[in-house]
Amino acid sequence: MPIDRLLQGSKLRPEEIECLSLAYARALHSLCLVDRDDPIAEIVAKKVIEIGASGVSDPAEISKLAVEQLGIRRSPSA
Numbered sequence: 001m002p003i004d005r006l007l008q009g010s011k012l013r014p015e016e017i018e019c020l021s022l023a024y025a026r027a028l029h030s031l032c033l034v035d036r037d038d039p040i041a042e043i044v045a046k047k048v049i050e051i052g053a054s055g056v057s058d059p060a061e062i063s064k065l066a067v068e069q070l071g072i073r074r075s076p077s078a
Contacts, residue, residue: 002036003045016052023062024048030067040072 003024007017027044028034035041047066056062 002042003048006042006045006049016057019057019059020048020052020062023052023059023066026059026063027066030063031072043070044072 003021007020010017012020024045027048028036028041031040031044033041033044044066047070048062051062051065051069056065
């Protein structure tokens with residue numbers, strides 16, 4: 001999972017890592033992304049981390065903002 005790799009060695013507290021991981025999973029789900037090796041998954045992970053670093057701490061809000069800021073749209077049949 002790209003977010004785990006990106007957070008490896010970070011100075012974040014375990015609860016912050018859990019928040020970002022949850023936000024990442026929610027964002028991927030809302031984008032219908034299942035393959036964690038998809039290059040878009042890493043882009044989503046980086047955006048989630050960026051938003052978390054800005055002070056947003058609610059996983060649902062981080063997820064929503066990440067999807068909005070990236071402007072990625074996936075069709076339900078994708």
